[in-house]
Amino acid sequence: MKRLYNLVLACLLIASLSACGKQAGTDSSADKVSKESGQTESIETTEQQPSVASETAQTEVQTESNLTDGQEQQTQGGGNTVTGDISFDFETKTVLLNSGYEMPIYGIGTYSLTGDTCVESVSAALNSGVRLIDTAYMYHNEESVGEAVRNSGIPREEIFVITKLYPNQFSDAEAAIEEALAKLDIDYIDMMLLHHPGTGDVEAYLAMEKAVADGKIRSLGLSNWYVEELEEFLPQINITPALVQNEIHPYYQENDVIPYIHSLGIVVQGWYPLGGRGYTAELLGNEVISEIATAHGKSSAQVILRWNLQKGVVVIPGSSNPDHIQENTELFDFELTEEEMERINALDRGEKHDWY
Numbered sequence: 001m002k003r004l005y006n007l008v009l010a011c012l013l014i015a016s017l018s019a020c021g022k023q024a025g026t027d028s029s030a031d032k033v034s035k036e037s038g039q040t041e042s043i044e045t046t047e048q049q050p051s052v053a054s055e056t057a058q059t060e061v062q063t064e065s066n067l068t069d070g071q072e073q074q075t076q077g078g079g080n081t082v083t084g085d086i087s088f089d090f091e092t093k094t095v096l097l098n099s100g101y102e103m104p105i106y107g108i109g110t111y112s113l114t115g116d117t118c119v120e121s122v123s124a125a126l127n128s129g130v131r132l133i134d135t136a137y138m139y140h141n142e143e144s145v146g147e148a149v150r151n152s153g154i155p156r157e158e159i160f161v162i163t164k165l166y167p168n169q170f171s172d173a174e175a176a177i178e179e180a181l182a183k184l185d186i187d188y189i190d191m192m193l194l195h196h197p198g199t200g201d202v203e204a205y206l207a208m209e210k211a212v213a214d215g216k217i218r219s220l221g222l223s224n225w226y227v228e229e230l231e232e233f234l235p236q237i238n239i240t241p242a243l244v245q246n247e248i249h250p251y252y253q254e255n256d257v258i259p260y261i262h263s264l265g266i267v268v269q270g271w272y273p274l275g276g277r278g279y280t281a282e283l284l285g286n287e288v289i290s291e292i293a294t295a296h297g298k299s300s301a302q303v304i305l306r307w308n309l310q311k312g313v314v315v316i317p318g319s320s321n322p323d324h325i326q327e328n329t330e331l332f333d334f335e336l337t338e339e340e341m342e343r344i345n346a347l348d349r350g351e352k353h354d355w356y
């Protein structure tokens with residue numbers, strides 16, 4: 001009788017273990033990312049839940065021959081462990097951040113665009129299908145970006161706005177976050193970056209973490225942080241950044257930095273993708289780039305932007321010219337060969353076009 005009782009007990013145990021296994025197997029990978037990223041509570045209670053697409057992203061992206069970062073990545077950042085697939089989905093034109101949110105892989109940068117020029121440029125970009133906008137306190141245009149977003153008629157959740165805290169704001173980051181929210185006036189901030197390393201940056205980041213918990217900001221990131229800076233910074237914070245935005249263009253490629261950041265499960269975004277104002281003519285006129293552009297029937301700008309995407313770098317070219325803005329979205333009807341990628345990789349001169 002006792003043996004029969006034990007047998008029944010064992011069967012019940014096996015049945016319940018197998019049910020648990022199935023349950024775990026139904027979790028989407030993005031749910032997994034959200035739960036492990038340390039941003040769980042605010043994400044799971046907010047309305048934008050983009051992660052369903054991630055399974056498609058993971059399977060489809062692996063068929064993209066041109067991207068190498070399709071593997072699951074793991075890292076320790078402060079107290080949290082992050083697991084994420086940061087490869088680009090060229091179908092949806094998005095990447096799944098380690099915060100659980102999806103972000104477009106191309107957008108518009110707004111440095112040096114102010115007032116009506118900024119409103120008109122961002123509106124033109126939104127009309128051209130752009131859904132990622134990069135602004136900053138230091139660009140003095142958060143109000144204009146907010147105005148264009150609000151007036152667009154596009155559902156708020158479909159637009160991804162990045163803004164940044166400048167080092168002179170770090171000492172009272174809480175107030176600076178409120179200021180950004182008020183200036184943008186778009187309910188919440190999709191992503192906030194620290195613009196540069198500086199005194200009080202850890203405390204400022206911790207204030208942004210609190211704003212994430214309060215549902216004011218959805219994802220966090222850093223700008224102008226390189227290998228050494230990241231190694232020092234990450235153990236001091238709790239939420240691993242979802243993104244690092246650094247200078248990247250064919251003359252300054254950061255080929256040592258990008259793989260390191262990717263290995264942490266962090267998405268890389270390039271500023272000055274076209275070299276930055278004052279340098280674009282030289283870069284767009286580069287013989288190798290022009291030759292490749294002619295071969296594909298595309299412009300030099302499109303070739304450079306596509307080269308970035310195939311390296312796993314998100315692009316945010318700045319422009320106030322509606323034709324250029326439209327042109328900068330047409331990056332998905334051609335693909336650079338490995339040889340063409342190599343030819344552009346060979347143009348690296350380690351030539352920075354700004355000091356930071």
Ligand SMILES: NC(=O)c1ccc[n+]([C@@H]2O[C@H](COP(=O)([O-])OP(=O)(O)OC[C@H]3O[C@@H](n4cnc5c(N)ncnc54)[C@H](OP(=O)(O)O)[C@@H]3O)[C@@H](O)[C@H]2O)c1
Nearest residue numbers: 109110111271272273274275276301317318319320321324
């Ligand atoms: N985190 C940081 O420290 C940092 C620093 C710098 C920049 N950024 C961000 O990165 C963004 C990009 O940088 P950026 O705007 O300074 O430089 P950029 O994108 O490299 O170059 C902008 C210049 O390229 C021209 N351009 C754009 N598309 C073109 C096209 N298809 N054909 C020909 N010319 C084209 C623009 O002129 P038109 O207006 O005539 O098109 C403009 O003069 C900034 O807007 C900002 O959001 C961040």
